[in-house]
Structure formats: structure tokens, C-alpha cells
Amino acid sequence: MKTTLDELQTFITIVDTGSISAAAEELNQTPSGISRTLARLEKKLRVTLLRRTTRKLDLTSEGERFLQSSRDVIQALENAEEAVGSKNAPSGLLRIDSASPFIIHSVAPYLSDFHKLYPDVQVELFSSERNIDLIENRIDVAIRIGELADSSLHAVSLGQSRRRVLASPEYLKSYGTPKNVDDLQNHVLIGFTDPRHLNYWPLKYNGTSRYPIKPKFSASSGETILQLVRNGVGIACLGDFMTIPDRESGDLVQILPGAAVDQKEQIHAIYYKNAQLSQRADVFIKFLKSKLKNAL
Template sequence: MKTSTDELLVFVTVIDSGSITAAAEKLGQTVSGVSRALTRLEQKLDTALVRRTTRRLHLTEEGDAFLGRARAILDALEEAEESVARGRERPSGRLRIDAASPFMLHCVAPHMTAFSALYPEIRLELTSNERIVDLLEQKVDIAIRIGALQDSTLHARALGSSRLRVLASPAYLAEHGEPTTLDTLRTHRLIGFTAPEHLNRWPLREGGRGGKRGKSHGKSHGKTHGKTHDDEAARLKIEPSITASSGETLRQLALSGWGIACLADFMTAADVREKRLVPILGNLTIEERQPVNAVYYQSASLAGRVQCFLDFIAARVRL
């Protein structure tokens, strides 16, 4: 049977206090309880640590050697507990965050100077992957995922949701004209994703019956709503003229006037505001929002720095 830290504490306190009675008072325990703990420790070690007389206690040679090790163990435990407490108050250590390139560029990177000013002892590592990564395999602490969540073993913090719009640059529209129906849209140069395939289904409905689809597509609060067969049928499956793996590449192609793309507001809101991109087919567009969640595994050692990042980014990213 292994020695417990409570037994080590009793042993050290008895020696430091000079008696079992004094140790019991200091520890807030009964004299008999302290005596039993000391005896139990000696039985586990199969050796006498102290010699008891009516007046005082004397360490044996083995007890003297064991005392130094017991103190070191208790000191290390106390230091570890203080370190965790300090970490909660002032988080430190490495924090690796992964997100798709567009979200990293538009919603994370611009705020990292402010984050580092608040938490200078956190060492940030930012990675970008266009596909879902395995957090444990890639040693990622927080991954920001766009779309419905699949892995139920992860903890998730909803950051909001972002609307999808069909857009083109003023230069492209001036040269090729603005499509007003799905039939005319199909004759244009369309920019799509290499994968996954569902990203090439645009939220456009036949017959001009666009607009809002109901309350469930409002701002995400952690719940995700699956698409029905009717939802999928209503969406337009496009045949891209060019494809790319990153939404940021699609954005750059659209900005350059290459063609028409369907992109999320979180990466194009400033472009629309500054009229670098123009939303089109508004009367046919279904109001669809992609949920955005930060996912992570629960870990006591990471809790402080994960929580401070989540609180920070949730306050900064307005979706």
C-alpha cells in the first residue's frame, strides 16, 4: 500500500511540533487519529521512524533520512498547487490555436497584439488548416470550427454565426453584367471550393422565394441545426469554373474580378462596406448562417489560459 500525503504531513508535523499532542492541535485532528496515522506510515514502510518515550520523540536513523524526503515531497506539492493557483490568476505557458485561414486572418490575428499585452506570459502558436484537425494528434489546445460540430467528445464555446452571401467585384459585374436569375448565374464564372463538396451548394432558392428561413437560423448559442432534405434541395449546386481549398483564396479571386463567390460575412463584411465586393441575387438568397465554435478538451493544466483566450476572443469577435 502506498504512502499518502496526509501521512507524510502528519509525520513531518509531529517532528516539527515535538509531540503527537502538539501536532494534533496544529492539524486540527484528534491525538488518537495522529497516532494511528503515524503508526500506519511506519507499518507501510516496515520500519520505525520515531522512538516514543513518555517525555519526547526521537527520530531513528531511518526516520531522519525519510524526514528530508518527506519534506521535499510536501514542498513540491505545495509549489505545484501554488503554480496552478498563479496560473489561474496570471495564465502562462504555450497556447496553440488552430483555425481556417480566413478566420485566422480576419478574426484572430488582428487581435493578438492586444491579447499579448493582457497576457504577456502566454506563448501563442497560431496554425491554419482548411480541414478539421485532430486536436490531440496536432497538439492543438483550441480549434475554431465553422459549421455544424461533429465531435461530441469536445467541449465547445459558441462564438456566434456568420451569414453567407453571393458576391462579386464591381469590376467583374461591369464587364460581365449582374445575374438576376439562377439560369443567368450558371453562365457566369463561379468560384468554388475544392472540398468539402457541400460548400459548393449555395444558399439560393428557385423562384425568388428567398429571405429568412425562420428563427433557428439566427445567432448561434451553441446549438446546431441539421439541414433537412428540403433545405439541401433548395440550395443551388454550382459547377465551379475554378476551385481553391481556402476561403481566403476564393475571396482574393473575387476581389481581383475573376468571378462570383459565396463567402461568409466574417471575411467579407469590410469588403462590402468599402464596396470592394457587392452582394448579388439578394431576392433569391436564403438567410443561412454558419455557426462558429471554439472547441477544446477539458484540461486542468490548460484551464486558465484556454478560458482567458475564449473570453477575450468572444468579446472581440462580433459575429
């Protein structure tokens, strides 16, 4: 075997971080040391893996093929280590990605309990409002709400969350309560900049079950929209997973319940099919599913 595992890991880290200096910081080495490792690897393989420019590094076609093979080798080694140590308690780093509202309302509240059960697992949380490449960003488990389009992903159902049209009592006191769906045209509506389908609210309208809104205010994050609704800015449509406490306390009120359609969004934990689920990821998914069973 020409290459070493350290060389493979260095190459993968350069690609994932986007630069030699970032890879050096990630691996706690010097940039010159990282450059020497890359040059040694390319010399062994007799190919150029990365094109170097003043602004960025680009994979060559040989580099793209070697990158996937390198990931497979590292993953196979991790799987072997997991299999040998499967009788031991889960340990190591677990990287989790989801939209910020789900992290805030449905993951963070339970991490203390998770730590008590699995104290040797380190957790890193990432908040992405859009879908990201799990491998490129080295994410072990991502949590997605809504339809899944990528067939290369394994998915484990965590439950489902209903969407409701809500406002604060302060807003309703100032602007009045809509009597029917058409009344919404005279109110301040808050929507999403992306994805656009969330600006079709689950309300019976003109023989359909979707009401297209024209938002006065828009935001990319559901958490931002939640704060706007709490502050009496306007009316919005949000998932139960992030609004149950506000509705139970009366801080938010459901609007037009008689016209509401029981639309529920699926919630999944996802990971790539070509990667065996690690022990720590497996216990986290099972743990979170048990917690959300009574919280959604």
C-alpha cells in the same frame, strides 16, 4: 513508480512529432539521448512501445494504451499546476488552430490587444483547412465553422456568420449582373474543392433553399477564393466574417439579394472533454468571443 515525467514527455513527443530526430529538435536534445530515454522506458515497462522501421515509427498495442495514460498523467500535472497558480496572471504556450481565413480575419487583428492584456501568454497559430486531431497536434483550442460532428469535444459558441453570394464591380462591369438564379449558369462561378457542401449556395431555387453550382474555378481555402473574387475572376459565396470590410468599401457587391436565404454558419471554439481548459485557453476564448460579438 518506475517511470519519470521526463520519460513520459519524451515518449509523447516522439509520437507527436513522428520521429526520434524531430523529437530531439523539439526537446532540444540529441537523437541519441532521445533513443536512450525511449529504450530505458521500454526496459522499465518490459514492453515494446514503438516498432522501428527505416521509414517511420508505429505504436504497438501496448504503446497505444500507454500513450493515452501518459497524456492523462501530463494533463493531470498541468491541471494541478494551473489550479495552484490560478491566482496568478495566465502564462505559458497557447496553441490555436483554425482555417486560414478565420485566422487572418478574425484572430490576427485582435492579437495585439490580447498581448496587452496577457503579456505572459505565448501564442502559436496553425492554419488547417481540414479538421485535425487536437491531441496528436498538441492544439489547445481549435476554432471550427459549421456543424460539429465529434462528440468527444467541448464546444464554446463564438457566434455565427452569414454566407452571401458576391462579386467585384469590375467583374459585373465585364460580364453583367445576374438577373435571377438561372443566370448564374452563364457566369464564372468559384467554389471549394472541399468541403463540397459549400458548393451549395444559399439561394432560393426550384422550391429549395440551396443552389448547386458547377464551379469554373475551385480552391481549398476561402482566402484564395476571396482573392479571386477581389481580382474580378468570378462570383463566389463567402462568410461575412471575412468579407464585411470589402462589402462596406464597395470592393465586393452582394449578388441576387432577393433570392438570398439567411443561412448562418455556427462558429465554435473546441477542446477535448478529457482535458480541463487551461487558464490561458479560457481567457483567450472569452477574449475572442467578446471581440467577435461586434464584428460578425
